[in-house]
Amino acid sequence: MDTSVASGFARRKLLGILSSSWVAQCCYAVAKLGVPDLLADGPRRVDDLAEACGADPDALHRLLRGMASIGLFRRTAPQTYALTSVTECLRSDVPFSLRQMAVLDGEEVFRSFADILHTMRTGEPAFDMIYGEPFYSYLNGNRGVAATFAEAMNANQVPTSLPAPDFSDVGTLVDVGGGSGGLLTEVLTAHAGMRGVLLELPEAVRQARTTLTDAGLAGRAELVEGSFFDGVPPGGDAYVLARVLHNWADEKAQLILRRVREAMGPESRLVVFEQLLPEEDSDPDAASGMVDLLMLVLLEGHDRTEEDYRKLLENSGFSLHTVHRGAGPGADSALVATPV
Structure with missing residues (x-):
């Protein structure tokens, strides 16, 4: 086996593990804020969500954008996000x-x-x-x-x-x-x-x-x-x-x-x-x-x-x-x- 390829794979895997706590804390943040419940009826704009949950609009946009990049939310239009099947599980009413x-x-x-x-x-x-x-x-x-x-x-x-x-x-x-x-x-x-x-x-x-x-x-x-x-x-x-x-x-x-x-x-x-x-x-x-x-x-x-x-x-x-x-x-x- 090419050790450089193996080393590259191992590094990527470890980097993913090291950053997994970031993802978990992002899930914590949206759950604590109640964002999944606010999205239960479909996509909403970030400014609307931020006002409803008491978050800073820019910070919330960056959070949802980052989570969307790994498939935890869907961007349906500029500044507008929806749940995925994974974050549906963070709703309190399911x-x-x-x-x-x-x-x-x-x-x-x-x-x-x-x-x-x-x-x-x-x-x-x-x-x-x-x-x-x-x-x-x-x-x-x-x-x-x-x-x-x-x-x-x-x-x-x-x-x-x-x-x-x-x-x-x-x-x-x-x-x-x-x-x-x-x-x-x-x-x-x-x-x-x-x-x-x-x-x-x-x-x-x-x-x-x-x-x-x-x-x-x-x-x-x-x-x-x-x-x-x-x-x-x-x-x-x-x-x-x-x-x-x-x-x-x-x-x-x-x-x-x-x-x-x-x-x-x-x-x-x-x-x-x-x-x-x-x-x-x-x-x-x-x-x-x-x-x-x-x-x-x-x-x-x-x-x-x-x-x-x-x-x-x-x-x-x-x-x-x-x-x-x-x-x-x-x-x-x-x-x-x-x-x-």
Whole structure:
């Protein structure tokens, strides 16, 4: 191979990677300003958009022009822009909107990655150093950020492996740390005779109430405000922890599992939905590898292998007996465990 050609390709690829944060922050800026919502009905002139969203007209024109150059907006006439299929996802009124994800990534997540060297030198989340407290404590004291986080998580809340476990014999499903109700809505919709219980912090419960009401399921679901560290609602035939455990270090993850175990009857079962890291002799896919880095700078937790989860469950009073592995990069797997 011509090393000069290979070197040129490698340089272009790296330059693209180095500038990717610029693009992400541009997406954050238009999402925060509400530009995609303003363009929902079609193209608009920059001066009109700037007045509507409170931006400087020249700065906004340069932002949209730059984003159009990489296909994120379309210039339909001089000083006039429209959405593309990608930036349609930044509208707040579309299903599975990514607007709040762009805002969260552009603020708290961006600042945490900016100080990744602190994490490298100390092993501690950069977030804690920047904001003076752990991530979830910060959410408890900042209702606006808590709402943004809950909505951001709702955009990607239902695991792809959700259909794998059999819930057909479940009378009551308890979703522990169930966010804004996306997973519970899917399961209750699929099983007409089932009732659901969702345990979450207040802001997420508020959003879950709206989600379940809009789906016509409010009468079949009980919403409980609280922390899974303090206790879990009893009486469930099945319990779900979806993308919860990877947020916490082993000691706290075991505490969550013990609280679930205390609430369960002898015939109950637990389903854990998580991305599984490959064992040490395999390389992670890009999606799981990057999510683990997010955990590193933002939270105290980390992604785990199947064997890691097996040990975590066994140390918390469970036996892991079935694993439904997710198909494709970044897909969640479903781990089914029973109390011992």
